[in-house]
Amino acid sequence: MSEISTATPQLLRRVSAGAVLDFMRTSDAVTITEIMEATGLTRATAIAVCEDLTQRGWIRELENQRAFGGYQKGRPARRFELDEHAGYVLGMDVGISKATVVVSDLRGKPLGRASQPFAGAEISAEERLAVIDRTAMMALHSIGASPDSVLAVCAGIAAPVDRNGDVLATQHFWGLFDVGLKSALRDRRGWTVLLENDANLAALGDRWRGAAAGLDDVVVILASERFGSGVIDGGRLLHGSRGGAGELAILEHVQGVGDTFGIASLARAWAAEALAGKARTSLRAHADGIEAEHVFAAAANGDAVALKILDRLADRMARVIGTVATMFNPELVVIGGAVANSAGVLLEPIAKRLKDFTVTPPRVAVSPLGDSIVTIGAVRGALDYVEENSLDLELRAD
CATH class of the missing domain: 3.30.420.40 (ATPase, nucleotide binding domain)
Structure with missing residues (x-):
């Protein structure tokens, strides 16, 4: 015969406090009635929990105010809000x-x-x-x-x-x-x-406030200097047995890729190769310190050498994303990191090539979070x- 545990008053109060805090984190100032409606608590319990959370410093009670200066019968509703500066x-x-x-x-x-x-x-x-x-x-x-x-x-x-x-x-x-x-x-x-x-x-950040907001099957690729990825599968961040889930050393064995160098480092290297030759290109104005941003800017101005580099980058990224899509089958792959600010121009050519490298092509986006991701x-x-x-x-x- 199984033993059924009985919830103690302390446990019930703790559960109630947790429910109130969860609600208040996603709300502005709320009344006791609104807390009751959101949590299912009785008025007495909601008031007791709010007073306890106020005493502990998690929330604060606001001054009672009449409704926009008009006459209102009875006692004004008590209003509480999360104290976002409690810590x-x-x-x-x-x-x-x-x-x-x-x-x-x-x-x-x-x-x-x-x-x-x-x-x-x-x-x-x-x-x-x-x-x-x-x-x-x-x-x-x-x-x-x-x-x-x-x-x-x-x-x-x-x-x-x-x-x-x-x-x-x-x-x-x-x-x-x-x-x-x-x-x-x-x-x-x-x-x-x-x-x-x-x-x-980066995957957690972009799913919270970026291109992947609200999605449960996402891969975010940090793509600036070296490729690395974070994988969210069914809303859960994957780690693997030793934390290696999402590591992209496999790219060294992918045809047409062969290493884990990212967009910024490849753009610099390929631009340096072009400058070492006799190609006529506006990139020579930056010969002393070529950066990926210079390549993207030159391509935007129609520079033939820079446009060729972007075409190579799109092909490389399509192969990388195709590999990731085959392994994890995400709904969305997000290109993240500082290079994402420039990588939007690659999205269309990547999408056109993806079907050549995976039978389950995902949507592809760039993160708006830049180097803060x-x-x-x-x-x-x-x-x-x-x-x-x-x-x-x-x-x-x-």
Whole structure:
């Protein structure tokens, strides 16, 4: 005979508080009646929960106001709203050359940002940690917030990370990011740190506020310097057994691709090849420092060499996306990263070629989030943690 557990009053109150908080995160100021309608709670329970959440600092009660100055009988309705400044979250993008940190409120609004370079790729773990910590403090100081007000941190790195937040350091480059960031920031600042792969966070970020908003089957490809992808399948972020889901080393074995170099690095390399020859092209004006942006701009002005490079890029991307589509069968593939600002011109030629490389061609889009895509995803990851654990967190906001 199975044993049926009985919900305790404390558990019921906790469930009710969670439901109220969930509703208020997606609402502006609300009345007790609106809370009752959204959650199914009785008036007495809704009032008790709101008063408890107010005392704990998660929500605030607004001053009672008559309806737009007109006469109204009875007591004005009590109105509550989420206190979005009850605490903050940090979203980090830790690359090989720099660290970027964004401070966000509890509605996901970015409030402050800081970025600092590393002295070199091969610096020690201690030096890398010092730069990350300093960047985080700069971002907090930019809005006058203290370290104690941080409820969670999520950091994206350019290496596979498993479900437990452990780095897969089976090659030297990935090992450069295995610096003990979680324990270091916990010891220094008392912060809870979530570690994640940068492309995975790009997928979270774009699904939250980008081209993939609301979709459940999406692949986001970080495509600037090296290809890497984050995969959302059925609304769930894929990690694989050791965090390697979405890694694109397979491209080294794909005909017509052969490596994992991204759009920006390929545009620079192919432009340099053209400049080494005798081709007549406006790109020679940038011979001392050719960048992908120069190639896209020259192509927009009808430069034949630049247009040929864009055609090669579209073919390469069609093969990359075709490979991804064959493996994961997403509804949408999003091109993300800083290069996305220019890559829109590639969408039409990619779409025309896709059917040659996969029998399940997805829609293709570019992310509107630019080089903020990873930090936006990191903020979303930190907010997810806070929202799942709100009733266990102690608020110490300024």
